[in-house]
Amino acid sequence: MSKFWKRLGIAAAVAGTAMSLAACGSSSAQKDVKITILQGKVESNKQFKQIAKQYEKTHPHVKIEVTSIGGGTDYDPVLKTRISSGNAPTIFSLAGPADLKQFKNYAADLSDTKAAKNAEKGTTSAVSEGGKTYGLPFNVEGYGYVYNKTVFKKAGIDPKSLTTVAKLQAAVEKIDSEKDQLGIKGVFAMPGKETWTMSDHLLNLYLAPEYDNNAMKLYNSKTLNFSRNQEMKQMLDLQKKYSVQPVMQLDYSAQVNQDFSQGKVAMIQQGDWIYPTVESVDKKFAQNDVGMIPIPVKGEEGKLPVGTSLYWAVNKRKSTAEQKAAKDFLDWLYTSKAGKKDVVNKLHFVPAYKGYSNMKMPDALTQVVYDYSKQGKTTGWVFPAYTGTSWDPDVAQPNLQKYLSGKQAWDKTVTNMKTGWAKQQSSK
């Protein structure tokens, strides 16, 4: 027996040496730098890879490896695994303050980068702390009611005139009464399964004014006031009543791919990110028939909620050379001429940076977001304050779904959300 273990030990030792030798071989000092990117915007995976390849051509000493992991909930565990297995990426993405808190030991200060200096005011506040900027925004995004131009035209309604809840309601009722002539199944398609459209986007509209459009203020708040909850209820009820039924069966693809893109509804509550999906279903429809208006909120009329869902971070535990190469790449992407072009035309990003004023957005929805933000007619996103916390999936979403299914009264829903928030914040 002892002989066996000895042999096993020797074998392990040999294997170990071989591996460490191999590791030496790959990192032995050459001028070449390899940076690895792990990012959370999976729909842009192909485009990021193309851009990286292009960058490698003009910067022969840099090698870039891009990996994309989809969806907010899948990303963090993968990043954690990569870090704890010693295979941490050079550049990774952060979804907001909750992510920054978790990965702060790995995020380098980026305030001295050209991109950070060019970032539009307020776009980095959710990932800044003590005067240091730890994240660079991917882009800005906006959401509202994405509508079908033809349906509104046939119904004789100008969507731009729907600036108050009362006007919206009247228009919805009119469209609903002419459903058959207009050839639609419902006014809205409300995806009861995709709770984030309610817990993140809709809820944000009624929380943002209370927290000065500042996610950090909500993130640090011990309590949740939610004093405008009745307005949210009104909007939820409106969407539900005039939606394609049953709402609890509808998911994102039913809402966007089936109902909206095939012209079966008048409008849906979504954002500019759906454009590529609509385009993939019906290119002509996407080019000619799609527009977006803000969701009317009292006191915030004519303003579109615009914000950032992901930020780039650079791993400060990597070598200085690698960190520098990473920062150079991000600077190139957002501030160089070639990079800017890719950001707008390849990635379809509405830029969160200065210096894009002479560029045209590639599609109707990003154009809307760009126009509103250029004119300063925007409200903020406060929901990144809770998307990375357990309050979102464990409290807000199930409670809103319970209300939508008719299993719980609105008052109870609001109370549960408030107490859940207080509980989470007190244990933080």
Place this chain on the structure above:
Amino acid sequence: MKNRSLSFWLFLTPTLVALALVVFIPMLEGLLYSFTDWDGLSFTKMVGFKNYTALLTDKTFINAFWFTLAFVIVTVILLNVIGLGLALLVTQKFKGSNLLRTIFFMPNMIGGLILGFIWQFIFTQGFTALGTALHWSWLNGWLTNAKTGFWGLVIVTVWQMSGYIMIIYIAYLQNIPQEVIEAAEIDGASAWQRFTKITFPMIAPAFTVCMFLTLSNGFKIYDQNLSLTNGGPYQSTQMLAMNIVNTAYNSGNFAAAEAKAMIFFIIVAAISLIQVFYNRKREVDL
């Protein structure tokens, strides 16, 4: 212990090493983490049994437990009854019995995830279309509440797994010596008597195996749950495995998830082992 020589250990070691690396060590690590405030990256302190006591007030975990238990009871009964029924059917000598075996087994060849998505389509689109055409309102709105979500999961699981259970029963049914049954027939036993007095006791070992498989499968099911309902609506169809995964990955509460996983492991192991112990006693030898 005498025959446990060097060669015994030599042959056993690769398996033991592999098991230790991928099962025992991670489990011990998990046990350790369940007493800390681990967030998937690092932990700062030991918290004692806090993660375990918190489970007692965790409503979603308790709901998931009762939901899973109900699911296990229903699927174990249905799977074994249907599996045995199908096995009895295809072991009768008639034309096409081999074809039927293949057909019944086929759903098992499809992965649980894909199956879930296929059935989601059937429940939401197919059922609705059928319901509208026939004016059967109970066919509408499937998977939109806890009740239809539960039966949806049961239907998919039974549809997928009964073919597999059937195969196991077939193997044991074919092992019953023909002369015993013939002897009983000559003695004047009816078909029902032959089944209850001979066939059923003879396939007791199959019963043990199938009970074990269906029990542990029922508890551990995740992929069908994920693709069919994703725990929704309002987490009412969330099963234990999904609750654990979501606690870790959606809520980022890895330590609490480890505690849940430990409790989960103890429950499944205890129930499965007790079941095996009792069913073994019932088995008969010729």
